[in-house]
Amino acid sequence: MSRTYDFLKECGFYYLLTIDDEYPSGRPISKILEKDGALYFGTRAGKAMHQQLLKNNHVALIAFNKGRWLRLYANVAETQDITTREQYLSRIPQEIERFGNAANPALVVFELQVVKAAIHSPGDNVEVIFPEE
Numbered sequence: 001m002s003r004t005y006d007f008l009k010e011c012g013f014y015y016l017l018t019i020d021d022e023y024p025s026g027r028p029i030s031k032i033l034e035k036d037g038a039l040y041f042g043t044r045a046g047k048a049m050h051q052q053l054l055k056n057n058h059v060a061l062i063a064f065n066k067g068r069w070l071r072l073y074a075n076v077a078e079t080q081d082i083t084t085r086e087q088y089l090s091r092i093p094q095e096i097e098r099f100g101n102a103a104n105p106a107l108v109v110f111e112l113q114v115v116k117a118a119i120h121s122p123g124d125n126v127e128v129i130f131p132e133e
């Protein structure tokens with residue numbers, strides 16, 4: 001996932017799309033953690049995004065940078081792993097201010113279980129980065 005993570009970090013922010021009943025719902029996010037080859041993001045318990053992910057764990061993540069864009073499809077799974085939650089907070093200072101510590105039940109951290117990821121360039125050039133071909 002390093003190439004995906006590197007692309008996302010260069011972008012600064014990206015769009016996470018969830019399903020809200022029968023329609024897509026998108027929002028910009030900018031906080032992501034890479035740990036042991038997996039990607040994680042967080043939200044506040046009870047927010048619309050959290051409720052949508054509880055109902056339907058399929059997401060798309062879209063990012064654009066320097067004329068190229070990343071399209072990623074994944075399922076998400078909430079993690080209770082305290083080490084992952086601590087690392088998420090420690091690498092994202094704004095989240096420490098919001099949640100205080102990793103044991104805060106208001107903090108919800110999800111793992112992106114990537115199904116497919118590709119970088120697209122002008123001229124219909126597509127580089128599949130997951131699964132590796």
